[in-house]
Amino acid sequence: MSVTDELLANNAEYAASFTGPLPLPPAKHVAVLACMDARLNVYGVLGLEEGDAHVIRNAGGVVTEDEIRSLAISQRLLGTTEIILIHHTDCGMLTFTDDEFRTSIRRDTGVKPAWSSEAFPDVEDDVRQSLARIRTSPFIPHRDSVRGFVFDVATGKLNEVR
């Protein structure tokens, strides 16, 4: 049995006690953008429940064109007005450089990706970069409450980046 099959068995249990459907727009009018890291359970960390918030995630919790797309849809069509960014300690993105990663892909596949890996050497500094990318985007209408945090994987705490 694959892990996917095992997780599908979990889904049957979840569905057995499920009560839905909830409304489409997020009840708390918040969008969270976080790293994909397995230790970062966004619903747990922020005490969110089903229906509360949009959750956008990727390697690093960075802001590229695709996150601007998701945030624009979230705010313009589904009524969110606040953004919470979450990076975290002990991130995999600190362990390699963009050049190393793309060169290793070229070595293995013959093709060097045209995209950047978005690897970063300092987590707080990259939160500031992500905040700046959102604040300077013409496509994000609500920028009054855009705040960035580092989740500490040892303590479970969010620490704000100023």
Place this chain on the structure above:
Amino acid sequence: MSVTDELLANNAEYAASFTGPLPLPPAKHVAVLACMDARLNVYGVLGLEEGDAHVIRNAGGVVTEDEIRSLAISQRLLGTTEIILIHHTDCGMLTFTDDEFRTSIRRDTGVKPAWSSEAFPDVEDDVRQSLARIRTSPFIPHRDSVRGFVFDVATGKLNEVR
């Protein structure tokens, strides 16, 4: 008090009973790619716990360059080998067209985005499109277990797309 402040108060409670840190690589060697929809609590739906799986999310749960970046990092650097894609019923992406969305942005801001909104008219068909984008990418080494599902927001069940 903003909603962000309210969620930070929840974080203090979470941290009070937190036990960490866990290892960086996902224990179940799985990456999940899902829509950002507020009703789709990926940890709940699949019975995941902290440390189990990478979770990548965006508007629609679609596969663009940034999701290929995240999946490549997940598989090549952090040991995941299975991918689970999740779209869902009653998705916001079914309610507009790409042209409408980008034209409305141009009307409001003067600037038409160069990116597509990735809106789609049929959810199962878009799961197939996302599967195809992963299966044809040279940057994703493990493609033997890539499966796609539609989450039913009324029942909590995952239905596989064949």
